[in-house]
Amino acid sequence: MVPPLALDIDGTLTTASGRIDPRVFDLLPEWDAPVVLATGKAFPYPVALAHFLGRAETVIAENGGVVHVDGETTVLGDPEAPRAVVEAFRERGGDPGWGARDTVNRWRETEVALSLDADETLLREVAAAAGGDVEVVDTGYAYHVKSTGVSKGRGLERVADALGIEPAAFVAVGDSENDVSTFALAGESYAVANADVAARNAADTVLEESYMDGTAGVLADLRARSE
Numbered sequence: 462m463v464p465p466l467a468l469d470i471d472g473t474l475t476t477a478s479g480r481i482d483p484r485v486f487d488l489l490p491e492w493d494a495p496v497v498l499a500t501g502k503a504f505p506y507p508v509a510l511a512h513f514l515g516r517a518e519t520v521i522a523e524n525g526g527v528v529h530v531d532g533e534t535t536v537l538g539d540p541e542a543p544r545a546v547v548e549a550f551r552e553r554g555g556d557p558g559w560g561a562r563d564t565v566n567r568w569r570e571t572e573v574a575l576s577l578d579a580d581e582t583l584l585r586e587v588a589a590a591a592g593g594d595v596e597v598v599d600t601g602y603a604y605h606v607k608s609t610g611v612s613k614g615r616g617l618e619r620v621a622d623a624l625g626i627e628p629a630a631f632v633a634v635g636d637s638e639n640d641v642s643t644f645a646l647a648g649e650s651y652a653v654a655n656a657d658v659a660a661r662n663a664a665d666t667v668l669e670e671s672y673m674d675g676t677a678g679v680l681a682d683l684r685a686r687s688e
């Protein structure tokens with residue numbers, strides 16, 4: 462039996478240029494155990510990916526702020542403090558950096574994401590002034606302003622509980638600091654070679670291969686081990 466998976470999306474199932482690697486569409490539909498897509502992206506993105514993979518929509522979105530499992534959506538984050546921080550950032554002249562028609566945050570329910578072009582120093586200053594309730598997470602794809610208690614790991618606890626699986630039964634693959642909490646719970650954790658320092662330090666194994674090359678290698682090994 463192959464193990465259940467907790468897979469990050471950006472940097473893990475993608476190419477270096479940010480596209481979904483086509484191998485995802487070969488490897489994941491047939492995976493004979495739960496696959497949890499755990500991402501910093503807004504809720505519709507992993508739902509759409511799961512849908513077009515023909516898999517159950519078992520997702521952790523917004524870094525754990527929104528969890529969907531067994532047809533039930535749970536909102537674990539509160540957008541009020543993150544939105545206030547970004548409002549204060551704007552008042553100080555900050556620009557979230559997505560332009561006028563922002564689809565990055567349009568469906569985001571519990572946090573706010575800013576472009577990596579945004580003024581990080583100002584953002585962190587404003588977030589720190591809000592006290593310990595809000596933190597800034599740099600995924601390498603965006604800055605996320607989120608409640609401190611929200612994490613992909615907390616989301617995985619919720620998913621595992623709903624599925625009746627121990628969190629430690631999961632194998633996690635990821636690439637950035639927003640995957641550290643999943644790595645801490647999963648029985649096995651892998652950072653792809655393009656991972657940031659936080660993910661590398663937290664992972665059981667740092668892979669030699671990047672992006673989907675690394676992830677596909679893990680899936681092949683897990684499959685071989687289960688035979």
Ligand SMILES: O=C(O)COP(=O)(O)O
Pocket residue numbers: 469470471472499500501502503600601602603604637639
């Ligand atoms: O949305 C981001 O910033 C990163 O998304 P990810 O968690 O799937 O890598």
Ligand SMILES: [Mg+2]
Pocket residue numbers: 469470471472473600635636637
């Ligand atoms: Mg990632």
